[in-house]
Amino acid sequence: MGSLAVVLTVYNPSMPRLDISFLGTIQVSLNRQPITHFRSANNQGLLVFLTLQPEKPLSRELLTAVFWPEESDKNARNNLRQSLYQLRKLLGDLNEPAQPYLLVTRQTVQFNPKSDYQLDVRQFLQAVDAGDLETAVSHYHDDLLPGFTCDSLEFESWLRQEREHLHHLALETMLEAGRDCLQNGRYDKAQTIARQQLALEPWREQAHRQLMQALALAGDRANALNQFEQCQAALREELGIEPAPETITLFEEIKSGQLAPTATAETIRPPVKVRHNLPATTTLLVGREVEIEQISQWFMQDAKRLVTIVAPGGMGKTRLGTAVGATLLEQYADGVYFVDLAPLEHPDEIGTAIASVLDYQAPDKTKDLLPQLLATLSQQQMLLILDNFEHLLSPPPVPPDGGEALVSRLLQTCPRLSILITSRQRLNLASENRFELGGLDVPEWLTPEDAAQFTAVQLFVANGRRVQPDFVLNDSNVTDVVHICQLVQGMPLGLLLAATWLELLAPAEIAVEIEDSLDFLTTELADLPPRQRSMQAVFDYSWQMMNATEQAVLAKLSVFRGGFTREAAAEVAEANLRVLLALVNKSLLQREEESGRFTIHELLRQFATAQRLRLDAKNSALFAHCTYFAEKIKGETHKTAGFFPLQIPSKYAADRDNLHRAWEFALQDGLAEQLAALVPAIIVFGFRQGKQASAVPAEAVRALQQKNRANSDEALLYLQLLEQTSRFGTDDSSLVGEGLLTLVPFFEKQPYPELRFWLYLWLGLLESPAREAWYDRAHETALEMKDELFINTTEVIRIRWAISDEEKNEAILAKLQELRAFFEPKLTTPVLANSFVFHTILASLQEVSTATGAYEQAIDYGKRSLNMAKEWQDLFWLSDGFHRLTKTYLAMGLLDDAKLQYLDSLEWHLAVGQVWQTLGLLVGLASQFPEFIGGQTTAVSILSMIFHHHEVVVFHKQEIDGALPTVRAELEAAAFAAAWENGKGMGFDTAVSLVRSALQTGK
Incomplete structure (x- = not known):
């Protein structure tokens, strides 16, 4: 007692x-x-x-x-x-x-x-x-x-059941609360919550990882590494197992300095390049060993390059495809990548979806993405898994010009590329090898021992134990379990959902409910094949088993694409953690353990969408979805207009499809405020893949004008401003300036000082005699608004220009220190954390400190600004940061340390960049610092390799042409010709190896 x-x-x-x-x-x-x-x-x-x-x-x-x-x-x-x-x-x-x-x-x-x-x-x-x-x-x-x-x-x-339920809910609540604290930079609180989890379950590996993260991000690397040892010991003692790969990866990241406070000057090593993006396992894979082996053999032994797994929805095509991909990881030197095509609406979007998954950045933003992507893939040995293909096929009897035409082009253009497709329909290509996927093995009439050998029964029992841990197959229920397997024809999704009903029903009752629903649907859905009728029956009964709150939530969750967070579910679908976990327990949602994101099976999403359209005729869920993501991006970009936070691509990578869905809905309904808020994210994601940045706000402007939005509307004016400023870097600066000047008279008549501020500031960024005058007007507008953030932002940009004009003195240094003191305490706010403006302050402090001989201080500033760029993983700013450190070390006379900056820059480019971006780094190294890599002869060979490489961009060729006269003057004609000819035959990997060796200290 x-x-x-x-x-x-x-x-x-x-x-x-x-x-x-x-x-x-x-x-x-x-x-x-x-x-x-x-x-x-x-x-x-x-x-x-x-x-x-x-x-x-x-x-x-x-x-x-x-x-x-x-x-x-x-x-x-x-x-x-x-x-x-x-x-x-x-x-x-x-x-x-x-x-x-x-x-x-x-x-x-x-x-x-x-x-x-x-x-x-x-x-x-x-x-x-x-x-x-x-x-x-x-x-x-x-x-x-x-x-x-x-x-x-x-x-x-x-x-006991109540205790287990509350225990599980408490652990999940602590896990989510810990995630929130980590995201908000509250590392002490995150540590406390992680320790609470470990007090309940010392072997809880997720809690150990959270504690490791919280300690590392708080700057306590030693204890973070020690926590890994404690985790390892607890797992061995309690469960007899070793830490999961995710835990080991986290340990390595902490050890290498990748996970550390961004503001520190500590060295952060580049991430290990991951050669796949296969989704984390969220459902059991039972009884597909033969299928995995056969499909894998088709690719490897039989050298087949296109395999389509064909089956009705719910048969487990996606799960099988990812399992095959995992089996073949070591066979493809350039990786295995999973591309979810479900969110796409048109075949033309497939290329962009592939580029997004590969994080492929087109070198020439003025040209179409697809030819550039194909040129890169033509040199790679890769397996692409294109999932949910059926809705992108050409309707018969039209000649194939849909998604299958692109697949054919991929295979013809890229000889080392293999493609695995999952689809409810075949592609009808001559090169296609179809694998017809059936249901799991279903017994006829057997003892419990015999029935347990069949894969359909195994999957039902395994999932049944998730909701009823003591469930076993025995003489009293084997007949009914077999009958359930027969009714759903061995379909994994049907078995998964049916098994969750064990929480309320006995197997005999489950069989009766499915059978009754099937009898009803036979007349209602006579045009559907039996397999689809059985799945519809399971869906219908699963729907009836939910309470009204769960039904409403699941219906609203169907608006998401590519998964969603707990926070997003709360805002869009009014779903709290308890409801989400209830849907997970019923197998209606899956939860990714590491990220905490929730996903929904595509077939279930389609079913839930039909329910949403019935329950939500006014599209309130879509409006909430659009508004939620608009507010998220606005929170990242507010008061940084035009200086789009560079962490958006990494921070919102998982929500790229959600952002585009929100964008399309905002365009369709003419939602001005949402469009204005979403533009930065759509620009960044589109620009990385090759879409002209200015086309995004221009599209929004047209949509609003078609809706007869007033020309004086603030959101419309903001979009017109972004249409001009997003041309920076791609259009002639004089043309950009002309476009901005056309806005001045109209903007000055409107009651929007913040818009005028940004217009003046952008005009000040242009190299023109009127630059100072525009800065003055921006500064005056900021004073008018009494906004210190805007006032000081103007000063930061003005000083940056002054430094570029060689004004590097003690007065400038003092002003920069004053600006740093203003901005640094604000770095904990979402808007200014890792902001471009603060990065600019640190970079400026480094340059002025170098010029005034304060070298140690310059190194500290340089490393801090570089670490911000490392977190963004933006190669332009990474290159800029390493180059600035190189110049500081050279000013100190430390040649070996200077060379190491280019070595680190090379490793970062190889880890997170494209080949063409690494070629750009090598151009700068060979043309500016030939002594780093053994002299002019080696430099000429490297430049020749780059010049003749198939991924070289026009800009890099122009740089080489500009550097060659100086090199020719320093080398004899014969030596130059020999070195140039040698570079023509040099491979990219050979050049990288040569440069890496030369850059090592003392070489």
């Missing part, structure tokens, strides 16, 4: 009359006086049973069956009456208060949910439902009544 703790309380008029705690030991106090004289453990248990289920009255028959199952009906009813009398007496209900704690009738008993009471379990659950996870975590100080026993095994079984 659990112990009763004496509660010492201090009078507080705001406290409830009844205070109850079940997390840990039972603690009950009435009017601040502890209740300790329960007659028996059963009485305590009865209070627990009633208090934890206050939603509806419980019948007396149920209560007697739970607490006195061995007694006669008469004795059980008498025991219940006595127990209720004592509880009412202890709670003061015998005095007939206005709001008694127990509502007792001749048939039922209910704990009064409207009474004046406080329960720690209730506080925990209310905080979870409200999304206040940190408060929820603070309430959960122990599990539900651990060790409590009474005379009822039925009650103890119920209590």
